[in-house]
Structures are given as C-alpha cells and as structure tokens.
Amino acid sequence: MLKQSLTKNLAKGLAVMAAILLVAGCDKAAKQTDNSEPSQNVTQLADATHNARTSLDWAGTYQGMLPCADCEAINTKVTLNTDGSYQLERVYVGKSAQVFTEQGIFNWSDIGSTVLLEAEQPVQFFVAENQLFMLDKQGKRIEGDLAARYRLQKLTE
Structure with missing residues (x-):
C-alpha cells in the first residue's frame, strides 16, 4: 500500500x-x-x-584482525568481486598457521548497504567507504568496547 x-x-x-x-x-x-x-x-x-552498492567503489580486498574467543585474533581477508563472487580467508593467530579459505557468492541486502557471504557459516558485512564492518547474526552493527575491532580495511591495489 x-x-x-x-x-x-x-x-x-x-x-x-x-x-x-x-x-x-x-x-x-x-x-x-x-x-x-x-x-x-x-x-x-x-x-x-543512493546506497553502498551503487555509490561506492566496493569491489576489492579487505583485511583486518577480528576478535577471537579462543585465540589472539582472526586475521581475516575478504575479496568481493563485481560478478557477485567472494573469497574469504581466515588465520586463527596464536592457534594455527593454517589458512582457512572459502569461496562462493554474496548477496546484497534489499537496501544495498550490506552483503551476505553464502558460506558454511554465513557472514554479513555493512559496506562503507573503503571498509567493511562485520555484523552480528541478526544483521546489526556490533556495539560495545570491541565494536571498532570488527572492521576490515580495503587494501590499496
């Protein structure tokens, strides 16, 4: 209506x-x-x-150290491609040197501000200028003392 x-x-x-x-x-x-x-x-x-999908140069590789419950941090690298595919790499620092890699497709939210990586355990990010903010399982920005640590910075090519 x-x-x-x-x-x-x-x-x-x-x-x-x-x-x-x-x-x-x-x-x-x-x-x-x-x-x-x-x-x-x-x-x-x-x-x-006017949204992240149509207004930002979002395609590229983002990297950062995300908080981890049972290790020092999770060195996370996400590559978003213009064809809707992604690659996600994670290294659990202080626990293992093994690189865990997932590839697949991602989908934009209806309003074009967040992406959902279709992974074994789906991951959502809010897309901002040259950065991604990891979202909680309900798709909301993480708040509190560690909120700033849930950010991946776009790498310059």
Missing part, C-alpha cells in the same frame, strides 16, 4: 516537473509555480537509489 502510494506520488511529481520544464522552456517569461512537492519526490527517488 505504501509502495503504491509512493509510486503514485512519484509519478505525479515527475509529471508536474515535466510540465513545468516544458512551459519554462517554451516561454521564458512564464513564472514557475510552487514545485516543492515534485522536488521532494525527486529527492526521495535520488535517496532511494
């Missing part, structure tokens, strides 16, 4: 904007009417399409 209402308002707003531009283009002396509603709708459209 809300989606239909927004779509109708957007269509009306765009129609009004098109009419205003047509009149203004044909007759420079014509005065523009109050178009605050159409410009609000256009702004809403721009905001709806």
